[in-house]
Amino acid sequence: MAYVTWSLKTLERFCSDVFETFGFSKEDSDRISDVLLTADLYGIESHGMQRMVRYHKGIEKGQIHLDAKPEVLFETPVSAVVDGHSGMGQVISAFAMEKAIEKAKASGVGIVSVRNSNHYGIAGYYAQMASRQGLMGFSCTNSEAIMVPTFARQAMLGSNPIAIAAPADPYPFFFDASTTVVTRGKLEMYNKMGKPLPDGWALDETGAPCTEAPRVLSNIVGKNGGGIMPLGGSTETLGSHKGYGWGMVAELFSSILSLGVTSNECCTFPDKTGICHGFAAIDPAIFGDADAIKGHFSDYLQALRDAPKAEGAERIYTHGEKEVAAAADRRENGVPVNDGTMVELLDLCNYLKLDFSSYFPGYEPPAEFAGFAGNY
Amino acid sequence: MAYVTWSLKTLERFCSDVFETFGFSKEDSDRISDVLLTADLYGIESHGMQRMVRYHKGIEKGQIHLDAKPEVLFETPVSAVVDGHSGMGQVISAFAMEKAIEKAKASGVGIVSVRNSNHYGIAGYYAQMASRQGLMGFSCTNSEAIMVPTFARQAMLGSNPIAIAAPADPYPFFFDASTTVVTRGKLEMYNKMGKPLPDGWALDETGAPCTEAPRVLSNIVGKNGGGIMPLGGSTETLGSHKGYGWGMVAELFSSILSLGVTSNECCTFPDKTGICHGFAAIDPAIFGDADAIKGHFSDYLQALRDAPKAEGAERIYTHGEKEVAAAADRRENGVPVNDGTMVELLDLCNYLKLDFSSYFPGYEPPAEFAGFAGNY
Numbered sequence: 001m002a003y004v005t006w007s008l009k010t011l012e013r014f015c016s017d018v019f020e021t022f023g024f025s026k027e028d029s030d031r032i033s034d035v036l037l038t039a040d041l042y043g044i045e046s047h048g049m050q051r052m053v054r055y056h057k058g059i060e061k062g063q064i065h066l067d068a069k070p071e072v073l074f075e076t077p078v079s080a081v082v083d084g085h086s087g088m089g090q091v092i093s094a095f096a097m098e099k100a101i102e103k104a105k106a107s108g109v110g111i112v113s114v115r116n117s118n119h120y121g122i123a124g125y126y127a128q129m130a131s132r133q134g135l136m137g138f139s140c141t142n143s144e145a146i147m148v149p150t151f152a153r154q155a156m157l158g159s160n161p162i163a164i165a166a167p168a169d170p171y172p173f174f175f176d177a178s179t180t181v182v183t184r185g186k187l188e189m190y191n192k193m194g195k196p197l198p199d200g201w202a203l204d205e206t207g208a209p210c211t212e213a214p215r216v217l218s219n220i221v222g223k224n225g226g227g228i229m230p231l232g233g234s235t236e237t238l239g240s241h242k243g244y245g246w247g248m249v250a251e252l253f254s255s256i257l258s259l260g261v262t263s264n265e266c267c268t269f270p271d272k273t274g275i276c277h278g279f280a281a282i283d284p285a286i287f288g289d290a291d292a293i294k295g296h297f298s299d300y301l302q303a304l305r306d307a308p309k310a311e312g313a314e315r316i317y318t319h320g321e322k323e324v325a326a327a328a329d330r331r332e333n334g335v336p337v338n339d340g341t342m343v344e345l346l347d348l349c350n351y352l353k354l355d356f357s358s359y360f361p362g363y364e365p366p367a368e369f370a371g372f373a374g375n376y
Numbered sequence: 377m378a379y380v381t382w383s384l385k386t387l388e389r390f391c392s393d394v395f396e397t398f399g400f401s402k403e404d405s406d407r408i409s410d411v412l413l414t415a416d417l418y419g420i421e422s423h424g425m426q427r428m429v430r431y432h433k434g435i436e437k438g439q440i441h442l443d444a445k446p447e448v449l450f451e452t453p454v455s456a457v458v459d460g461h462s463g464m465g466q467v468i469s470a471f472a473m474e475k476a477i478e479k480a481k482a483s484g485v486g487i488v489s490v491r492n493s494n495h496y497g498i499a500g501y502y503a504q505m506a507s508r509q510g511l512m513g514f515s516c517t518n519s520e521a522i523m524v525p526t527f528a529r530q531a532m533l534g535s536n537p538i539a540i541a542a543p544a545d546p547y548p549f550f551f552d553a554s555t556t557v558v559t560r561g562k563l564e565m566y567n568k569m570g571k572p573l574p575d576g577w578a579l580d581e582t583g584a585p586c587t588e589a590p591r592v593l594s595n596i597v598g599k600n601g602g603g604i605m606p607l608g609g610s611t612e613t614l615g616s617h618k619g620y621g622w623g624m625v626a627e628l629f630s631s632i633l634s635l636g637v638t639s640n641e642c643c644t645f646p647d648k649t650g651i652c653h654g655f656a657a658i659d660p661a662i663f664g665d666a667d668a669i670k671g672h673f674s675d676y677l678q679a680l681r682d683a684p685k686a687e688g689a690e691r692i693y694t695h696g697e698k699e700v701a702a703a704a705d706r707r708e709n710g711v712p713v714n715d716g717t718m719v720e721l722l723d724l725c726n727y728l729k730l731d732f733s734s735y736f737p738g739y740e741p742p743a744e745f746a747g748f749a750g751n752y
Contacts, residue, residue, distance in 0.1 A: 078454065078484045079662035108454045109485045113663055136628075149680055151689035156680055164625055166632075173628070175621040181614055200614050207686025225684065231615045232607055234686075238557055238576050238614075239607045245551035245695050246622070249540055251676070252512075252549070256542075257663040262676045264683075286455035287489055287633040300627070300638045304525055304532055307640075308601065310583025310610075313527035319621050 004342060004363060005334035011037055011049065014345070014359040018052065019088075021352045022059060023066045028091045035090040035121040040337075041330050042323040046185035047122045050341040054119070055088070056348060063273050064088055064118050070095045077107045081258050082114045086272040089120035097126040097139065097279045104135050104281035113253060114277040115260025119143070123163035124176030124323075130281040131165035131172045134290065138280035139163045140250040144267040146220065147180045147247050148227045150240040153207030155220070155227035158263040159183045160250035165320070167284070169298045174320025179247040180228045184220065187213050187228070200233045202226070209234055253278025343369045380718060380739060381710035387413055387425065390721070390735040394428065397728045398435060399442045404467045411466040411497040416713075417706050418699040422561030423498045426717040430495070431464070432724060439649050440464055440494050446471045453483045457634050458490045462648040465496035473502040473515065473655045480511050480657035489629060490653040491636025495519070499539035500552030500699075506657040507541035507548045510666065514656035515539045516626040520643040522596065523556045523623050524603045526616040529583030531596070531603035534639040535559045536626035541696070543660070545674040550696025555623035556604045560596065563589055563604070576609045578602070585610055629654025719745045 015033035020026060032055075040048030058064035068087030072080050080099050084092035096112040103110025120126070123139045130137025143158030163176035182201055190197050191213035204210035205225035219226045230243025254276035255262045261274030268274075284290040301318045309316060330336075337345075343365045349356035357363075391409035396402060408431075416424030434440035444463030448456050456475050460468035472488045479486025496502070499515045506513025519534030539552035558577055566573050567589035580586035581601035595602045606619025630652035631638045637650030644650075660666040677694045685692060706712075713721075719741045725732035732739075 074664045076484055076662045081663050107483075108452055109487065111485065111658070111662070148686075149683065149692055151686055151692045152680075152683045153686045154684045156683050164621075164628075166628060173624065175624065177615070177618040177621055181608070198613050203686075207684075207689065231618050232557070233614070237574050238609070239553070239619075241693070241695070242553040242607050243615075245540075245553055248549065248551065248695060252540075252542060252673070256673045256676065257660065257669060259664070259668060259672050262679075264676075264679060282487065284633065286452045286487070287457050288450045288635070292635060293633060296635050297628070297632045300632065300640075303638075303640060304528075307525065307528045307532050308530045308583075310524075310527055310529045310579075313583065316525055316527045317617070319617070319624065 002366065003336035003338050005336050006360065007334050008037065008041070008331055010359060011040070011335055011337075015049065015052070017354060017359075018348060018352060021354060022056075024088065024091070028088065031094050032088060032090045035094075035125050037335070038125050039122045040335050041327040042122070043326040043330075044122055045338070046183065049337060049345070051119070051121070052348060053344045056351070058118060058273070062271050063269075070114075072099070078103055078109050078111065080110075080112045082112060084114055084117035086116050086118065089118040089275065089277075092117045093120040093126050093139075093277055093279070094129070096277065097129045097137070097281070100279045100281040101130055101133060101135060104130070104283045108283050108286035109280070111253075111280040112278070113257035113260075114279070115255065115258035115274075116272060117275050117277055118273050119275060120277055122176060123161040124165065124174055126279055127163040127165035127176070128172070128174060131167050131174070134167055134284070136167075136282040136284060137163075137165040138282075139277070140253050141275060141277045142251050142254045142263040142266060143275055144273070145263045146184055146227050147230055147244070147263075148203050148207065148234070149244050150230065150234070150236065151207075153203065153205065153225050156264045157244070157247040157251060158266065159228070160247040160263065162246065162250050166297065167294045168301050169294065171301070171318065171321050171324050173297065173301065173318065174323060177231075179231055179243050179250060181231050181233065181243065182228060184228065187217055191217055200229065200238070202228055203234060207234075250278070253280075339366055339369060378715050378742065379712035380715065381712050382736065383710050384413065384417070384707055386735060387416070387711055387713075391425065391428070393730060393735075394724060394728060397730060398432075400464065400467070404464065407470050408464060408466045411470075411501050413711070414501050415498045416711050417703040418498070419702040419706075420498055421714070422559065425713060425721070427495070427497070428724060429720045432727070434494060434649070438647050439645075446490075448475070454479055454485050454487065456486075456488045458488060460490055460493035462492050462494065465494040465651065465653075468493045469496040469502050469515075469653055469655070470505070472653065473505050473513070473657070476655045476657040477506055477509060477511060480506070480659045484659050484662035485656070487629075487656040488654070489633035489636075490655070491631065491634035491650075492648060493651050493653055494649050495651060496653055498552060499537040500541065500550055502655055503539040503541035503552070504548070504550060507543050507550070510543055510660070512543075512658040512660060513539075513541040514658075515653070516629050517651060517653045518627050518630045518639040518642060519651060520649070521639045522560055522603045523606055523620070523639075524579050524583065524610070525620050526606065526610070526612065527583075529579065529581065529601045532640045533620070533623040533627060534642065535604070536623040536639065538622065538626050542673065543670045544677050545670065547677070547694065547696050547700050549673065549677065549694065550699060553607075555607055555619050555626060557607050557609065557619065558604065560604065563593055567593055576605065576614070578604055579610060583610075626654070629656075715742055715745060
């Protein structure tokens with residue numbers, strides 16, 4: 001698939017305008033745009049602008065409620081439970097993480113569990129809201145069931161990512177990972193390329209390992225069984241029960257503490273997805289000298305980067321380094337957007353009566369996409 | 377290897393007596409014994425009585441200080457930093473977890489980071505101290521470097537287990553897992569059996585995958601490079617960076633927040649190991665109705681157990697179920713101890729001038745162990 005490159009400014013203006021036109025406030029539209037474009041800056045294309053079409057569908061179906069306001073149901077100096085009332089995930093999540101940060105600044109720790117939200121973009125965005133303010137940040141979410149527990153043949157957990165961020169020099173620690181071995185987006189990529197899936201990714205409807213992307217994907221859509229393996233594969237030999245356990249931890253902080261919808265029932269309702277999140281912030285100063293802690297962590301991260309490399313490997317990364325490098329490059333040289341997504345954005349402009357050419361002058365979809373216009 | 381079975385009571389009396397004879401108080405000896413025998417009850421033999429010989433060595437070498445008392449270096453209503461002064465890991469850890477629990481009961485959350493400790497047994501023991509009191513519990517530790525980061529050829533992190541426990545009916549949720557794909561004990565088991573290691577477990581001194589147990593183990597002992605893969609293997613295809621990331625999270629809560637020794641330097645000192653731990657307790661009541669939360673979690677766990685099984689699978693487990701079943705069986709029918717460990721216990725009795733036959737009447741080591749007596 002071919003890519004076309006646009007400046008971050010252009011994409012920001014476009015994204016914000018789209019969400020304002022849907023009916024969100026300027027502030028909320030900027031937040032949604034920032035979450036999506038942070039993913040694109042970091043090279044996590046699956047969670048960037050290409051998600052706009054899904055949010056559009058969610059709004060049209062009535063699963064995302066434009067006028068919902070997050071409500072605090074219960075609160076202590078170190079905790080809160082928020083009901084998102086099926087609003088936009090990014091708006092609810094920024095509200096909840098800000099609450100966690102505020103509590104961490106006042107009490108040392110803040111933990112916020114959220115129910116009745118929607119897809120919130122990359123988990124790491126919210127963890128990083130904390131680390132940018134010198135705090136440790138934690139974020140997790142459940143989602144439509146896609147992970148098949150060890151010894152099962154039906155998906156019962158979502159991709160359930162967990163992100164943890166902490167201050168360090170010269171890069172913050174930024175760990176953001178699904179608790180499945182891969183996300184559904186990776187399967188879709190292999191499907192588009194017509195390539196067999198790597199061993200250790202997916203299961204068929206009987207619970208047996210399967211490398212046929214079309215079969216696995218159609219089973220997922222039809223809820224016929226099968227799905228994606230937990231981190232660690234499908235048997236205990238490589239630690240399947242561990243990825244499954246981490247998925248449960250995401251569920252615990254999101255759907256369980258908030259008394260919300262667990263992944264096995266997410267996205268089965270006509271008027272909501274029910275998706276739940278968990279957030280936390282911790283002030284390192286509650287352990288003494290926050291600068292000394294940051295320095296100690298930075299030294300260890302440097303020792304990791306400086307460790308002897310495997311034969312043939314050029315570099316050892318610490319978590320978040322790739323994202324920092326990608327973002328620096330894309331701020332300088334522009335953000336690549338693939339033609340498939342560009343066609344979706346064109347459609348979105350037609351639907352919202354926005355002038356596509358005022359954002360993306362001169363762009364013409366390749367001939368292969370002629371049939372798709374208006375049909376996403 | 378053959379096993380001989382003893383009642384839990386016998387093993388408790390023996391373990392406590394051994395640690396009292398070393399010079400620990402009755403209370404501390406009972407705690408150490410309880411941690412070790414909980415592992416044996418749960419079927420986690422590698423962390424049970426067979427560890428006694430290693431603790432003996434640690435005391436003899438001067439890495440475990442018999443008379444050390446844990447000291448609180450820094451404290452807030454939600455946190456503490458503890459210096460273990462190289463005492464026995466189980467004693468320091470129970471002290472630290474009790475502090476976390478006390479803070480969680482008063483303030484909703486308690487997080488305690490510990491430096492200068494020693495091997496603490498199974499991570500889950502401490503998480504469960506919290507869940508037994510209706511709280512959510514978290515425990516992690518670093519350890520001698522054994523995990524090779526993605527793209528490296530030298531171990532830089534420990535097996536770095538993380539355990540999380542939470543109240544539920546009829547079984548609590550009890551997730552206790554190393555962040556490596558397996559622990560060193562599993563490699564030693566394959567070595568003893570003369571079997572090749574499964575693919576996806578270990579790396580040789582160049583950082584390439586390796587299934588030769590003797591080679592990997594001698595490299596680990598000689599610190600020649602190589603070691604065990606993170607959960608997710610050695611490449612990003614199966615999520616190696618994710619296991620590596622979870623290992624970093626264990627490091628963050630143990631060695632980083634306490635300004636302690638990171639895994640890459642643990643066990644390199646003559647007079648201490650430097651091992652660090654992290655503990656936390658959270659009162660679910662800070663999210664509203666703790667009983668409703670427990671009920672909601674129990675329902676979800678039941679739904680997981682009731683999900684359709686993979687073809688050929690008999691049962692889907694939730695985390696902690698196997699341990700509950702093993703403990704019930706062993707309390708009823710006795711705890712199996714292998715002959716190798718029995719010979720070590722006999723040696724220990726000779727060293728401490730304890731009457732082995734008063735604990736284990738009639739036990740004779742098999743002929744194959746004749747040469748080992750006195751030489752462990």
